[in-house]
Amino acid sequence: MPGKLIIPAATRRRILKTGTALGGLALAPLGFVRGAWAEEGPLGTFPVKGDTVKFGFCVPQTGAYADEGADELRAYQLAVKHLNEGGGVLETLKPSKLTGQGVLGKKVDYVTGDTQTNPDAARTAAQRMIERDGVIMFSGGSSSAVAIAQQYLAQEKSVVFMCALTHSNDTTGKDRRRYGFRHFFNAYMSGVALGPILAEDYGKDRRAYHLTADYTWGHTQYDSMKQATEKQGWTTVNNIMTPLGSTDYSQFLTAVLNSDADVLVLNHYGKDMVNSLTQASQFGMRDIDKNGKKMQIVVPLYSELMAKGAGDNIEGVLGTANFNEKLDDAGSQAFIKTFTDEYGFPPSQAAHTAYVQTLLYANACETAGTFYPPEVIKALEGFECEGIGPGKALYRAEDHQNFHDILVVKGKAPSERKDQYDLLEIVKHVPRAEIEYPADTFPGELGPYKPA
Amino acid sequence: MGRSPFAADLIAVGLFAAVVLTMPVWIVWIGGYEALATKIVIWAVFALGFDILLGFTGYLSFGHAAFFGTAAYTTGLCLKHLSADILPAFFITGGVSLVVAFVIGLLTLRRSGIYFSILTLAFAEMLHAAALSILQAYTGGDNGLTMHTKPELLGIRMEGLNVFYLAAIVAILGFFAARQIKRSPFGLMLRAIKENAMRLEYTGVNVWAYKMAAYMISAMYASLAGFLMVVLEPYVATKFLHWSTSGEVVIMSVIGGVNTLIGPMIGAAFMLYFENVIQAFIGEQWRLVLGLVFVLIVIFLPGGFVDGFNRIRRAVGLGGRERHHNVPDAPAPVRENRGDRAARQPGE
Numbered sequence A: 001m002p003g004k005l006i007i008p009a010a011t012r013r014r015i016l017k018t019g020t021a022l023g024g025l026a027l028a029p030l031g032f033v034r035g036a037w038a039e040e041g042p043l044g045t046f047p048v049k050g051d052t053v054k055f056g057f058c059v060p061q062t063g064a065y066a067d068e069g070a071d072e073l074r075a076y077q078l079a080v081k082h083l084n085e086g087g088g089v090l091e092t093l094k095p096s097k098l099t100g101q102g103v104l105g106k107k108v109d110y111v112t113g114d115t116q117t118n119p120d121a122a123r124t125a126a127q128r129m130i131e132r133d134g135v136i137m138f139s140g141g142s143s144s145a146v147a148i149a150q151q152y153l154a155q156e157k158s159v160v161f162m163c164a165l166t167h168s169n170d171t172t173g174k175d176r177r178r179y180g181f182r183h184f185f186n187a188y189m190s191g192v193a194l195g196p197i198l199a200e201d202y203g204k205d206r207r208a209y210h211l212t213a214d215y216t217w218g219h220t221q222y223d224s225m226k227q228a229t230e231k232q233g234w235t236t237v238n239n240i241m242t243p244l245g246s247t248d249y250s251q252f253l254t255a256v257l258n259s260d261a262d263v264l265v266l267n268h269y270g271k272d273m274v275n276s277l278t279q280a281s282q283f284g285m286r287d288i289d290k291n292g293k294k295m296q297i298v299v300p301l302y303s304e305l306m307a308k309g310a311g312d313n314i315e316g317v318l319g320t321a322n323f324n325e326k327l328d329d330a331g332s333q334a335f336i337k338t339f340t341d342e343y344g345f346p347p348s349q350a351a352h353t354a355y356v357q358t359l360l361y362a363n364a365c366e367t368a369g370t371f372y373p374p375e376v377i378k379a380l381e382g383f384e385c386e387g388i389g390p391g392k393a394l395y396r397a398e399d400h401q402n403f404h405d406i407l408v409v410k411g412k413a414p415s416e417r418k419d420q421y422d423l424l425e426i427v428k429h430v431p432r433a434e435i436e437y438p439a440d441t442f443p444g445e446l447g448p449y450k451p452a
Numbered sequence B: 001m002g003r004s005p006f007a008a009d010l011i012a013v014g015l016f017a018a019v020v021l022t023m024p025v026w027i028v029w030i031g032g033y034e035a036l037a038t039k040i041v042i043w044a045v046f047a048l049g050f051d052i053l054l055g056f057t058g059y060l061s062f063g064h065a066a067f068f069g070t071a072a073y074t075t076g077l078c079l080k081h082l083s084a085d086i087l088p089a090f091f092i093t094g095g096v097s098l099v100v101a102f103v104i105g106l107l108t109l110r111r112s113g114i115y116f117s118i119l120t121l122a123f124a125e126m127l128h129a130a131a132l133s134i135l136q137a138y139t140g141g142d143n144g145l146t147m148h149t150k151p152e153l154l155g156i157r158m159e160g161l162n163v164f165y166l167a168a169i170v171a172i173l174g175f176f177a178a179r180q181i182k183r184s185p186f187g188l189m190l191r192a193i194k195e196n197a198m199r200l201e202y203t204g205v206n207v208w209a210y211k212m213a214a215y216m217i218s219a220m221y222a223s224l225a226g227f228l229m230v231v232l233e234p235y236v237a238t239k240f241l242h243w244s245t246s247g248e249v250v251i252m253s254v255i256g257g258v259n260t261l262i263g264p265m266i267g268a269a270f271m272l273y274f275e276n277v278i279q280a281f282i283g284e285q286w287r288l289v290l291g292l293v294f295v296l297i298v299i300f301l302p303g304g305f306v307d308g309f310n311r312i313r314r315a316v317g318l319g320g321r322e323r324h325h326n327v328p329d330a331p332a333p334v335r336e337n338r339g340d341r342a343a344r345q346p347g348e
Helices: A001-023 A029-037 A066-085 A119-133 A142-155 A187-202 A216-231 A250-258 A269-282 A304-314 A330-343 A349-368 A373-380 B005-020 B023-029 B034-058 B065-081 B086-108 B113-132 B160-182 B187-204 B207-232 B243-256 B262-300 B304-315 B332-338
Strands: A053-061 A108-113 A137-140 A160-163 A180-181 A208-214 A235-242 A265-267 A298-303 A317-319 A384-385 A391-393 A406-411 A424-430
Touching: A053 A066, A053 A119, A053 A349, A066 A108, A066 A269, A066 A330, A066 A349, A108 A119, A108 B034, A108 B262, A119 A142, A119 B034, A119 B086, A119 B262, A137 A142, A137 A349, A142 A160, A142 A180, A142 A216, A160 A349, A160 A373, A180 A317, A180 A349, A180 A406, A180 B243, A187 A216, A187 A298, A187 A406, A187 A424, A208 A216, A208 A250, A216 A235, A216 A265, A216 A298, A235 A250, A250 A269, A265 A269, A269 A298, A269 A304, A304 A424, A317 A424, A330 A349, A349 B005, A391 B160, A406 B332, B005 B023, B005 B160, B023 B034, B023 B160, B034 B160, B034 B207, B034 B262, B065 B086, B065 B113, B065 B243, B086 B113, B086 B207, B113 B243, B160 B187, B160 B207, B160 B262, B187 B207, B243 B262, B243 B304, B262 B304
Parallel strands: A053 A108, A053 A137, A137 A160, A160 A180, A208 A235, A208 A265, A265 A298, A298 A317
Antiparallel strands: A317 A406, A384 A391, A406 A424
């Protein structure tokens, strides 16, 4: 049904475009704008009035993921600065239509909100941005539950949502939405990347015990890690769901100690992971032998901020990451350098994805020649670029998941660290081809470009 | 005052209606927006119903989220699986809420004071835990209940101002009904429960039945609010069942002024305005500031905003009402006996 509705519109537009292009070279740019306006009626917060365009940045300022939120916000502010004044990744992104003088001739402005790491509060904050501030796009994270709730809101309101920190398979799987895009990798990719390395380092006959944050991200990461490790011959002993934002994990850790498991997998993130890993160390799990092997802890999703919070406990702990401040490709370096110059310390992966998402959205607007959401979405779908990180990154049209190289990382011992930010070492650079999967692995539907 | 009580009611409700119905206009002047106005009105309904229980009977329920959340989930499931029209959802939600309120009331109203509060809290937390565990398949767990439905009422799309006016009408009717209850013999009984339930029992009144009635009325207001919340946004968050939702409505009542009906609604407006508009100015530390505001109000203005308003009126010589701690309109001799300050100041 939607297909039938869309094709004639696209055709009409193409005819219109062709017509305008034939109209004359000198008038062509003007013609494009006019042509666009003629067809594109008001939708969501479109059209943008005045000479500034507003983005909404919705990050957790309170709750379990507040540290990630603060870093995201720094990255968003930097992205806006670069969009208006040039610099940073604008110089490495290819193909790029970004001018460094705003977007489509309008200066970029932004508003912020607090998601409180809570889907309801996040929706309220986003709604404020859409209704009162008229943002043309909103972006943010973390917590996949928050991202998914906002994605539905985005679809409802016809305002594009650029997901930042969300790692659940559901975000671009069962809950994928036409108005939502995710640059960050997901739990499935973590499993595929991490599985072989775990088997290599710890052996193929390990018994794993999972502690999992009880919401969409935790659930899908547990599934993906279970699948990936069992493929390597591991046994899954048990899994306990722990409430998001728990501070005391002793009851769960006692259960782990009393079992015959010799690997503990912590499907936790943010402050949850800092707490559970620290407490696991206090329980002596880093120094005991189980089944004649040294007990190991795995944190499938790792971040610099968590490593900082968990301190010396991260030594030798393996995990995956979307980005690391030691990457040496031109795009990563451009970002790392400008971020460090601005704030005095290197960015986290949360900051990287937030920054990149803002730029990719802005670039899509320039490419489409309009802020009209369906056209911007079409410009993002299937968009492949380089210069935002290692290798080429592709926005898959079928599920709005971005595919790019990811990293397997390991916590550094205190003695190996050069400075207080030197916490993780890159164990393996996992190329995009290894972590790609068919779009129908997780069934879901994007929904229409335009509300019926 | 020479006016009949009913006329006074009409004036009060008329004023209230005027303020509420124009809210989408004036809220924009103070940095708000349409959806915030709708949310304020919905929470006002919730707080209003809460005041019927807390203000009249003195029973502090710390588990009103149970009704708000259950109604929201029921409405959400109806809209998602049954029909996009909100009428079937309305009736089913009403039925379910009545049953839930009756059952919880049956089990909690045998106790009073802190025991009642804890029991209600326990039931609400049980429902919250159930929504996150055994009912996860239906409620969507921590993700909340997501859907693609666009709610409508008899073919009219329920969005934007349509939802606002629906909520506003509910709030105005709810306010009118609450004032009628307050003035009725039934309302007097409820206030007598607050004064001395045991004495009332000895006079042969079935106190339990009155408490139950008040509890269920209050629960229905909460359910209506939960229902409207989902009509406004076809999404149900687990937070609707969380104890913090129960806590929020208690705080709204306290900072607005318990037992004034209008007070808790003002409290609701203040809280939401703070959380959504002022928050953006303060940034990360907004919760700290909000906490400070509560502390200041409870210390210096225990009767809430309404008490503050009356104090100002008295100060400028307009004769605002004194705060009554107990039976609100006890006759003068009673107050004299109790030694109320109001009765001791005849010159005022």
